[in-house]
Amino acid sequence: MDASSQPASATSRSSLLDRPGFLIRRLHQIHCSLFLEETRRFNITPVQYSLLTALAERGELDQVGLATEIGLERTSVAEVIQRLEARGLVSRRRSESDRRVKRVRLERKGRALVKRVDEAAQRAHDRTIEALPEPERAALLSQLVRLVEANNDKGQAPFRMP
Amino acid sequence: MDASSQPASATSRSSLLDRPGFLIRRLHQIHCSLFLEETRRFNITPVQYSLLTALAERGELDQVGLATEIGLERTSVAEVIQRLEARGLVSRRRSESDRRVKRVRLERKGRALVKRVDEAAQRAHDRTIEALPEPERAALLSQLVRLVEANNDKGQAPFRMP
């Protein structure tokens, strides 16, 4: 109770740096910036890369499956796919067995792009946490995994844990 | 060096859960979801709340000052302010001393809203990290602060540390 000299009614924390949500938003921002810096020449975003690598690993998927895979809302995935399709990186076609679903497929051009981007993307991920000494990096990642898993049903697009 | 059994060329990580950027994006998503859930009745977003609390603590600020304060791009701040102004929560007026700047001021209605939102926002922040046992929460926060501080110049809008 005496941790803060504020009266009990003044619940607002004194500094934004004490708010987990604020720190997470800033770190997300920073990572995106590093990612775009590293991969600028490929003209790709973090989400687009996540989506392409998901397809590279899992093969053809429908849009709902993709959304589940990368933890993104269904309609957001659809928009990203449109852009990737326009660039010829992926293609969509109606499923034969269920004419509601569209199966998304990684095209050769997309597969080649993923290969070329991999190293730069890795650098971006590494740089995001490189300010921490080695032992703490693993601790941080496991804490993040724990928080994500615990609230997996919260975000609108529950992410299916492997 | 033997921390990973992957060959050096296979830079793509097997799971999205090994990528810091992916985990951060998901956690950001989760926090936003929790925040909106807790504050739904006030019709406010995390960024809007950050902006209002910054004004509540620091008094009148111009748009660039606000951007610096909450670590957001200048034009993004301008858009948020427009919406807050339309709701009568803040007001803008030209500075007398420097006719380029517009000073943003928290209106009574905005100040009242912040007070009413505080508790719910606090709950959202707490819930974001509540899956971690107590000692690890502080560790996580200090690691996040460290990463944000180390890359403060990276995000497009450098955040001035207090």
Place this chain on the structure above:
DNA sequence: CCGCATTAAGAGGCATACCACCTAAATGCG
């Protein structure tokens, strides 16, 4: 076999968030 709940996708809308480019105003330096 028919109606109805479920499910995949799309369309439209709102709110971040960034960038590049533009204008106006202030500032600073020769």
Place this chain on the structure above:
DNA sequence: CGCATTTAGGTGGTATGCCTCTTAATGCGG
């Protein structure tokens, strides 16, 4: 003092990211 540079703000464009409503197809129960 005059002009170049800097700085604040605005505009338009792109990309997430979510929601709601709609449409179409499936499938299940009566």
